[in-house]
Amino acid sequence: MNLKKYIAFSAVVTSLVLHSCQRGPNDPGTEFAPNMYVSTAYEPYSMVKDSTNKINPYGINLREPAQGTVARRNYKTTYKDASTGEEYDLGLMVYRTHPDSLEEAAKTLKNPLKITKQVIAEGKVLYEYFCQHCHGAEGKGDGKVGQKYGGVANLTGGQIAKANGGHIFHVITHGKGRMWPHGSQMNALERWKIVSYVHVLQGQINPDGTPVVKEEEKKEEKKEETKK
Template sequence: MRLKFIFSAFLIGSAVALLSSCSAGGDNPGYEYAPNMYHSFAYEPLTQEEDKPNTINANGMNMREPVAHTIARGQLDFAKYSFTVSNASYEAAASLKNPVVSSATVIAEGNTLFNINCSPCHGDKGLGDGTLVADGKFPPPPSYDSDRIKTTPDGKLFYSIRYGKNLMGAYGTTLNPEQIWKVIHYIRTVSGPYKGAATASNASN
């Protein structure tokens, strides 16, 4: 009888313990074993870790460079826009046509990108009166409503933005080809449509 009582008490106590352990723990995550499986160490891309051994990538790099001539996902249609920095490439770019279909949304996106990247020199309306020009940091660039811009093909505008031209720096690492074409759509809302072949003086400048 005594043994039966002890056994029953043990079963009841075990049941109470199990049921009480199933209550909600709130924000308590409980115990973690091998926490690195839950909280991995993140590395910044294209950086080096000199204090940790890296037997996979050379020089402690956290990422490998893409294979030469790799085309990013979704950029196949823009892969042809690769030129060298030269006058010959600038002239060759004249044959490029804007592949992005113009729309109110595209022009609005181009306007936003223009305000972020271009307006400090070109001004909010493309009149060449940006803040850097007003501060005397740079001479004014051509106004977008000038004949010089109106007679410059879209392809040459693309080249100038992507690779730079004269005092203008290259924005190819800041804007992808699709974004550049959107900016050009916005520029054409200021300059008006392309008016034909650029003059020799425009091409040389």
């Protein structure tokens, strides 16, 4: 008799379990312990007193940022150059150019920083931290990771050596080819500092921030002087 009751009870439990596991297109079926994997949804902009949120004061869902909080993006900043003592406003450093718009960035984007010895020195530190492992100390694409990874750009040769600041900034931000985007790893100011240092590796700027005068340009200058 006990065996029959046990079999009947087992059959009922089994049928209930199997039935609860069935689902339709609009029904996920019975969820066991849903609180373990389905979090309570709070409306972020609901600031109603005595709401269902029992964690925050007054039941509010949206907390005020801590004092001194700076947004990760869309921030206004100034830069003080220790080498010149000059401090200037860089404006609202927002960059929303589409990742596929490299040509547009190269044509329209300008470095807001005045390229000085201090800016280049700070850019060099950032380059060594974020870029050197792939591009190498001299920018020739021969970093330790670059040697294994392959296809790393040589910043000192070919058309890349002629790339302007807008081109470089866009590639750092959104990536290109085998290079992954770094826009989430450093802010716009840091990226522009790296751009300034890359110009040194390209041979466009001297380490002190002065433009590099090439032999062809020197010859042209001498010709102009002789004409005078």
